Amino acid sequence: MSAEQARGATWDTAAPPELLRRAGELAEQDPAAAVRLLGALTGATTELPPWLAGARLVAGLPAGSWARRTVRLAVLGSHTTGHLVPLLRLAAAAHGIALDLYEAPYGQYQLEVLDPQSPLHAFRPEVVLLAVDQREARFPAHSATPAQDLEAEAARWRSLWSALRDDLGALVLQTTFVPPVDDEFGSFAVALPGARRRQLRALNLALGDDLPPGVHLVDAEAVAATAGARTYADERYWFLSKHAVGLGALPLLARAVTQVLAAAVGLQRKVVVCDLDGTLWGGVVGEDGVGGVLVGDGPAGEAFQAFQEHLRRLQQRGVLLAVVSKNNDADARAPFEQRPEMRLGLEHFAAFLATWEPKADQIARLAGELGLGLDSFVFVDDNPVEREQVRRALPEVGVVALPADPAGFVRALAEFPGMETASLTEEDARRTSSYRARAEVARARDGAGSREEFLAGLEMVLTVEPVGEDNLRRVVQLIGKTNQFNLTTRRHTEAAVRELAARPGAVAQALRLRDAHADHGLIGVLLAVPEESDLVVDTWLMSCRVLGRGLEGPALAGLLEAARRDGRRRLVGVHVPSGRNEPAARAFADAGFVPDGAADADGSTRWVHQVSGDPLPGPPVLIDLTPVVDLTAGAPRPRSLEDPCPTTSTTA
Amino acid sequence: MPHDVDDRLTRVFREVLADPGLELHDDLTAESVPAWDSLAHVGLMFSIESEFGIVFSDTEMSGFGTVGELRRAVERKVS
Structure with missing residues (x-):
């Protein structure tokens, strides 16, 4: 892509002055590459002068380019x-x-x-x-x-x-x-x-x-x-x-x-992709045998164990782990199955890919299977050549510059940009099983009958509930980080969600999904406000974990029901292109809406559905509207939002 | 040794003030270098202390009138 590639540079081993010099050279022709070098600089040094110099370089780059x-x-x-x-x-x-x-x-x-x-x-x-x-x-x-x-x-x-x-x-x-x-x-x-x-x-x-x-x-x-x-x-x-x-x-x-x-702001990394030989244990399992790899014996073995424990704690925190290794599958699995010193088990990984294909290809396919953007991924490998290849093929993937000594692995990963979190939700802890189910589903889809049969076999149950105190944290988290299936990409703050939900006639709903494989937890958010006789969708987003299941129509069932109850004539929605939400461009069409006029200059499209019209299309899904509709039942209901915090002049 | 101090001082000044062409001479003052404002001065003091492994006194840090005074203080402390 650039001069830095032509030169065969290995970012890992470059000293700060070299990183600065190359970043300066690349600033004009390839700002994104320059920023990646400067990102490496922040991991390589904590000295003030190179940081000030790097900061000046960043300030001179047009943000839109990187x-x-x-x-x-x-x-x-x-x-x-x-x-x-x-x-x-x-x-x-x-x-x-x-x-x-x-x-x-x-x-x-x-x-x-x-x-x-x-x-x-x-x-x-x-x-x-x-x-x-x-x-x-x-x-x-x-x-x-x-x-x-x-x-x-x-x-x-x-x-x-x-x-x-x-x-x-x-x-x-x-x-x-x-x-x-x-x-x-x-x-x-x-x-x-x-x-x-x-x-x-x-x-x-x-x-x-x-x-x-x-x-x-x-x-x-x-x-x-x-x-x-x-x-x-x-x-x-x-x-x-x-x-x-x-x-x-x-x-x-x-x-x-x-x-x-x-x-x-929701830009943390979500998946850690690990190499095996030299990264999770010492030695090469294909050559040294399952008994010959180094783990848990002596200082280096204990350091590998400590790194495994760190990864396991990340997994418990909600980070997904995956293995991408150049190995025979049986060899790669053997230490997990046979070595009691191992601190990670096969059950901790959302995906386990041991083949001889290039790692970048494997990671790209994994991103597709898990339905996550490549910028959610961090790649951890002791081999600088593998790291360099992934860096070049997939620049969005974060590549951790592991030190030579395994005792430094935990620090290198913990310090890496994007490896902290700002909140924990129940959904975080549930994620591995949900994503593993998704990866299995993705593979099953290749071999099993028609799409309709496949979707019917999932036995999906979609629950619509009001946005309330119990789910607000997760709702705001989804609003902050969902890119692909996000119709308007309006990054409402918690205060804004409260304000919007409190408007007369507004509808704020959260969607949960479970199926035969997993409970996916809270996976969607809908915010809508009345305009005359219409109910207008302000925000519609769904987690990429559940895309491709034909849920567009079922997802709007709760809104349609609310519109009917309130005597609205039409449901109205808009798709605003963000550069990243192409997967949502056909969402309203798939949900049975019809276009309302031509696209705007910015590519926005407007869609309508008559409330009295046809039911919304979709695969067999059991839609549970009781939390939003059944006001008389004695079942416990989610706590509703408290009154929005008193604000200044603008609220009525 | 003096030359070594001059070279290292020049490098620090150029880095901190983001002025790769800056030439130091003993009569140079902060007023004559636009980028050398009070904030940059603090960055200079810190970076010079780090570069030479020296510590300026409280009075020195805000008291250098010219580059010459600064250079002589550095030479005194490193010798």
Whole structure:
């Protein structure tokens, strides 16, 4: 694709100056490749000068040429953020995020939040970073009433968050408080109720308890521990220029902030694709035999075990694991079946591909089977040649530069952009079984009868329920991250969903699907608002896990029922091309709607269905509308949304 | 040794101020280099400390009037 390929460069092993030089050369002809090099830079060093140079390069690239997503980020600091802001731009680029940035004047964060006329409000950020240091926590050196002081301080920060969420509809990120190293109590502070050090730690945990949706903490204490406490808080730079975070710690802080940012906007990686030989165990199973591979014996063997345990914990967190190995299938499986030292079992993998095909081909096919975009994937392989081939063939896939020593594998994967999460839902934990079922279904489809027979054999049950407190977190998560089957790609915040759902005549529904293979959990969202005699679909999205099943018509059954109940004449919908939602272009047609006029200049198409018209087409699906329709039954119903938070002038 | 300090200082200045053609001389002041504002000055101080493994005093960090004064302070500290 580019000069860097022609030169046979291996990004993994390049030093920071080399990465910068090549990125600079590529900036004009291939900005996306330049950004990938700069992403590698953020993993290769935490030194300030190369980060500043990389940040300048990113700032000069047109975002449209490389970014997965542009985010409007406002940085509100209690301290000087002039160096942090450009570093955030670089760290975000490692996630494929382009930042539109607003930096509030030093120390004015409270005014900016509370004044509706402030530049912050005019900027209309999607995300606000509160970069506040421990001096802002209003604790005395030794509190006489620790519990009350703690509660009051936690409440003060929560009220600032509500202002940001309600007035601006922004996601909020806040750095936790890092206690100073040097105080009058030292270690005794840990045991002394009311000591400031103890209060600050308690405050971090108190803020983490009961964190409202849309608010995320950045663990600055962990950043300080990684950087070294005296590097993190270098008093000389506080006195010189009010840099509360030392310049030597800023690259690490920028990395931590953007890990949370990426997860908060739904750009986290979802699948870890692992090689086997040299990655999950030492040696080559096809040559050394199942008894000869190294796992769990001696330092390297224990390091492989530790890496397996890390992967297993990721899997329990909701990340999908897959094996892509150049091996005979039986050889590849043998250690999992026969070696008791193994910490991963075959059941932990959503897919297991051991063939002699190029790995990039296998990963691309896997993405198709799982119905996930390639940018959801991370590839982990000890072999730099395999890594380079995957990088070149599939630039969207994240490729982890594993170090030579297995003891460093966990760190390399944990630090990789996109490997953090911002929330856990029940659906996350259920995902492996659902995706495994999907992969099996994809294979079954190749060999089994007609599509109709196949779909009938799935015995699908689709449940329509109102959007409520119990499912709101997952609904907002889906709205934030669904790209393919997303008709309008309107990234509503939680506050916006609440507002929309509360409008008179509005309909907000969530869809669940289970079938003979798996319970897929909450897989769809529908938001619709009345316009005269029409019910207009504002948002319709479905998880890519359940695409290709002819669910378009059944998915709208609940909306149609609501329209009928409310006496609407027509259901109206629109498809707005986003560049990534081509799979949804025919959604309304497949659901039996007819086009309403020609496409707009931007390619948007409008569709209508008469409420009194034909039933919506679809395969055999049992549609359970009781949660939204049966108002009289005694069955427990999901908690409905509480009144939307009181907002400013615009609500009626 | 002095030449070594000059080269390394020049490299740091060029990196931090993003000015690959910048030439240092002893009479140069912050006012005469547009990119050398107060924020960039802090980045310079930090990067020079890191490059040479030295520590400026609190007074020095905000007190250098010219590149010459800065260079002599660095030479004193590394010798």
